[in-house]
Amino acid sequence: MTKFDNVSVTKKANVFFDGKCVSHTVHFADGSRKSVGVILPAKLTFKTAEPEIMEIIAGRCRAKLPGESDWRTYRAGESFKVPANASFDIEALETLDYVCHFG
Secondary structure: OOOOOOEEEOOOOEEEHHHOEEEEEEEEOOOOEEEEEEEOOEEEEEEOOOOEEEEEEEOEEEEEOOOOOOOEEEEOOOEEEEOOOOEEEEEEOOOEEEEEEEO
16 A cells, blocks of 8 residues: 555644654554654664564665564564563664554
8 A cells, every 4th residue: 555545634743753763653444553754874762662564665664663672674564563661673774665554
């Protein structure tokens, strides 16, 4: 899917890590939400409150997920899951375009 139809978008951006990650929250009619954003080249640590699926739309990154000791590379068309109440490391190797699916 290349677009989301019949949604509302929170106008105020979510800005993290001094602007290295910027996203907007997308709200769906069924009450679910996603964030659509960009991570500039950087190595960052995110914390989750609920389960997430990070879908890579464009770019390339490495991630070290909870319970794993090795980094794994992800590219456009790939995704990874992160459990609730966890943290994960991500290194954007180039500008990363992503969708984060919550829940």
